[in-house]
Amino acid sequence: MAGEGATAGSQLIWCEGISKSYDGVRVQVEDADIVLKRGSKLGVIGVNGAGKSTLLNLLARKEIPDSGAVSYRKGLRVVIVDQDPQMDDDLTPLECVFAADNPTNRAIRDYEDALARLDKKQCGEEELQRVMNNMDSLQAWDAEANARQILSRLGLDFRSLRNRKFRLLSGGQQKRVALAAALVQNPDVLILDEPTNHLDIDAIEWLENAISVPELTVVLVTHDRYFLDRSCTDIMELYQGSVYNHSGGYDKFLLNKALRLKEEDHIAEVALGRLRKEAEWMRRQPKARSTKSKSRIDQFYSLQSMAKKRTRPGSVEFASKVSRMGNKTLEFIDSNLAFDQRIIMKSFSYEFKRNDRIGIVGGNGVGKTTFLRVLMQLQNLDAGEVIIGETVVFGYYNQAGVDFPSKVRVFDYVKDILYANDVPDPKPIKVLEQYGFETEQMYTEIDRLSGGEKRRLQLLEVMAKDPNFLVLDEVTNDLDLQTLTLLENFLLDYSGVLVVVSHDRFFMDRLASHLFIFEGDGKILDFNGNFSDYLDVRREKTAESGSASLNDGSESNGSSQGQQMRNSKTAPKKKMSNKERKEYESILGEIDKLAARQADLESTLVSGNLDYDQLSSRTEELASKLGRLRFSNVQESKLNLSEVKGSDAMQLFE
Numbered sequence: 065m066a067g068e069g070a071t072a073g074s075q076l077i078w079c080e081g082i083s084k085s086y087d088g089v090r091v092q093v094e095d096a097d098i099v100l101k102r103g104s105k106l107g108v109i110g111v112n113g114a115g116k117s118t119l120l121n122l123l124a125r126k127e128i129p130d131s132g133a134v135s136y137r138k139g140l141r142v143v144i145v146d147q148d149p150q151m152d153d154d155l156t157p158l159e160c161v162f163a164a165d166n167p168t169n170r171a172i173r174d175y176e177d178a179l180a181r182l183d184k185k186q187c188g189e190e191e192l193q194r195v196m197n198n199m200d201s202l203q204a205w206d207a208e209a210n211a212r213q214i215l216s217r218l219g220l221d222f223r224s225l226r227n228r229k230f231r232l233l234s235g236g237q238q239k240r241v242a243l244a245a246a247l248v249q250n251p252d253v254l255i256l257d258e259p260t261n262h263l264d265i266d267a268i269e270w271l272e273n274a275i276s277v278p279e280l281t282v283v284l285v286t287h288d289r290y291f292l293d294r295s296c297t298d299i300m301e302l303y304q305g306s307v308y309n310h311s312g313g314y315d316k317f318l319l320n321k322a323l324r325l326k327e328e329d330h331i332a333e334v335a336l337g338r339l340r341k342e343a344e345w346m347r348r349q350p351k352a353r354s355t356k357s358k359s360r361i362d363q364f365y366s367l368q369s370m371a372k373k374r375t376r377p378g379s380v381e382f383a384s385k386v387s388r389m390g391n392k393t394l395e396f397i398d399s400n401l402a403f404d405q406r407i408i409m410k411s412f413s414y415e416f417k418r419n420d421r422i423g424i425v426g427g428n429g430v431g432k433t434t435f436l437r438v439l440m441q442l443q444n445l446d447a448g449e450v451i452i453g454e455t456v457v458f459g460y461y462n463q464a465g466v467d468f469p470s471k472v473r474v475f476d477y478v479k480d481i482l483y484a485n486d487v488p489d490p491k492p493i494k495v496l497e498q499y500g501f502e503t504e505q506m507y508t509e510i511d512r513l514s515g516g517e518k519r520r521l522q523l524l525e526v527m528a529k530d531p532n533f534l535v536l537d538e539v540t541n542d543l544d545l546q547t548l549t550l551l552e553n554f555l556l557d558y559s560g561v562l563v564v565v566s567h568d569r570f571f572m573d574r575l576a577s578h579l580f581i582f583e584g585d586g587k588i589l590d591f592n593g594n595f596s597d598y599l600d601v602r603r604e605k606t607a608e609s610g611s612a613s614l615n616d617g618s619e620s621n622g623s624s625q626g627q628q629m630r631n632s633k634t635a636p637k638k639k640m641s642n643k644e645r646k647e648y649e650s651i652l653g654e655i656d657k658l659a660a661r662q663a664d665l666e667s668t669l670v671s672g673n674l675d676y677d678q679l680s681s682r683t684e685e686l687a688s689k690l691g692r693l694r695f696s697n698v699q700e701s702k703l704n705l706s707e708v709k710g711s712d713a714m715q716l717f718e
Contacts, residue, residue, distance in 0.1 A: 112516025236262030392453030411585025423576025459531025
């Protein structure tokens, strides 16, 4: 594309023939042409290590391509939020937000500095008036209030963090401060690397709205398929260094990719047949002869390149046995725990059943991870007890990650894991293939793996124990979408107890059949249904509460939630009629069948083995099944609610 022509109209960033590799071996991007237009919302996807973060850094000019050029429209404001943001460790959150070098931030810093010097009589009224006039001209007075509001909506308690240094914040808090710092700059192009990591559902939904501004151009990498579908109008896939553009959401991308791979297979197969003939011709020619047809030699290497495209990584399939479990699993009895001046559990009791699939839901800081630590016997209770069955074998995926040893090859690390867990006939290569590692990755040092590849290695280590009680804390963070789909399909067939903490709504909807909802102050409520059902009930209850407060101004906002819970426990229960009971049992059977068919359809869609007609018909069937499954889940929840007295039942979910 021509230089000046590319700047015309709505085009903001254009890349011409950019390539980037590391150590001359691992190709991230190769000869790519990319154009970003004003208002576009682009989702970048690809397997772990494909180069997604590298591409974002190239677009943000944080890295320089080995060849080609990245050009900006004049005066363009581009802001990037890295997966692990780096900011000045000694600044407070608000100082971090205003640290960027732009006119508004400079005006605010000058004003704050003038006020500080005024107290020391080092600043005159004339200078103070000058900086105040500058604030007026830039309309900067509301900027601090706006920043505080953004921090609050992203789930940060500004008052408690007001004087805390950035280095003392948790990883999740640092990510949210970085997001706020990016948003207050009003950029033309916002580049986000895994923005939903560490955000709760309210913050994610707020961020969806914040980046939906029509004039804002967004480029993002995310594993959250709901966020991807709701926020992006186009998908860009990175695959073996090449860039593929797809218009539409994630579901449409899957269909288009399957068709593209089928066509590429056909082209590569034809090229392979011709390559054999040309290779024979190349061998017959004398080495000293210089009269070989140059064009034919060039054609040989071109065919060789096309034929290589048929060589793709084999199908990844997670595998693990499940240790036998006795009748006793794990039971909480009247458990109480306070941690870091917060009440985590208050009189909590629950006995896990052998096939429980429980999702842990709640805002940041309510104690979800602490609860998992109690499960894993890494945290003691203040009162009550946890009884663990003798045959329980835990598998714990910790969101903090693993401190892998340095200078150790992936192959050697996995070999030691298999021997340590007494795996019979251990075969590290086979196991690594099952977790999506290619040959060159097996013999590289762990330090050189991408963040997502290290997460896959962590997951392999957890599953090598053959756990029958699997605890996953934010397992979806940093995993690519292909790996996530495979993990979901594996977990759908997993026969042990599954406990999951995740802010990935799609992941939770597929895997958790009921939820523990952490509401804070020790309240943990058991909700029968999936995550979307819970959100629907919560929105309905919020709307009803708002309507009631408008219609009856004589009452306050109501009694405390604790009193509501006590009322609901003592309320008389309304039994199901025989007709309702039969309907309930019928719905449960239909849900099981629909869920099984859903998993089968999703597996075949990503297999790449279907022709166009099969892809189209199964895509339509999947949409129909998903709609019916959602309806059936809601109907089941409604019938369950009929057993508890009307408004009191609703209080269980609020």
